[in-house]
Amino acid sequence: xxxxxxxxxxxxxxxxxxxxxxxxxxxxxxxxxxxxxxxxxxxxxxxxxxxxxxxxxxxxxxxxxxxxxxxxxxxxxxxxxxxxxxxxxxxxxxxxxxxxxxxxxxxxxxxxxxxxxxxxxxxxxxxxxxxxxxxxxxxxxxxx
Amino acid sequence: xxxxxxxxxxxxxxxxxxxxxxxxxxxxxxxxxxxxxxxxxxxxxxxxxxxxxxxxxxxxxxxxxx
Numbered sequence: 457x458x459x460x461x462x463x464x465x466x467x468x469x470x471x472x473x474x475x476x477x478x479x480x481x482x483x484x485x486x487x488x489x490x491x492x493x494x495x496x497x498x499x500x501x502x503x504x505x506x507x508x509x510x511x512x513x514x515x516x517x518x519x520x521x522x523x524x525x526x527x528x529x530x531x532x533x534x535x536x537x538x539x540x541x542x543x544x545x546x547x548x549x550x551x552x553x554x555x556x557x558x559x560x561x562x563x564x565x566x567x568x569x570x571x572x573x574x575x576x577x578x579x580x581x582x583x584x585x586x587x588x589x590x591x592x593x594x595x596x597x598x599x600x
Numbered sequence: 601x602x603x604x605x606x607x608x609x610x611x612x613x614x615x616x617x618x619x620x621x622x623x624x625x626x627x628x629x630x631x632x633x634x635x636x637x638x639x640x641x642x643x644x645x646x647x648x649x650x651x652x653x654x655x656x657x658x659x660x661x662x663x664x665x666x
Contacts, residue, residue, distance in 0.1 A: 537629040
């Protein structure tokens with residue numbers, strides 16, 4: 457089996473460390489409309505311009521980066537069986553994600569659906585990470 | 601697919617850990633292969649055959665439905 461291009465194992469640890477700051481920032485922004493003041497900027501010129509803030513962009517990009525660091529870093533021993541489980545988990549996550557999305561399309565409309573699409577940016581990676589961890593746990597438990 | 605990895609490992613007096621180290625995989629992978637939950641790639645099957653001193657056909661047999 458050809459080896460998958462993956463990040464070094466240390467990136468997974470960095471991803472786990474980054475959970476706290478970006479999750480906190482994301483929850484603060486969504487829940488309380490928190491903005492970091494020095495990330496504000498004026499977009500456009502004169503009266504037509506708008507004031508904007510980069511807090512939500514940083515929280516979203518940071519969340520995607522940390523999820524990708526966790527999802528696509530090598531395990532301590534990354535052999536072909538682990539890679540098989542990795543690909544199988546990714547397939548499972550894609551299927552489950554789109555089933556959830558189909559249900560959401562039928563249930564939520566208008567502005568509420570915009571929130572669904574926002575969360576859907578992260579769910580595929582999130583579901584994959586959870587599924588892969590569960591499969592690895594079962595794999596380790598079965599061979600004790 | 602059936603396999604005789606466990607039998608051959610016993611003949612050669614190797615633990616799962618010993619065999620795993622010889623073919624550079626984790627011990628869990630040996631376990632999942634022995635229990636038939638994971639079918640190895642051609643490269644890994646050939647490595648196993650070399651280490652255990654048997655042919656790939658002796659180590660792995662097709663079953664009905666494969």
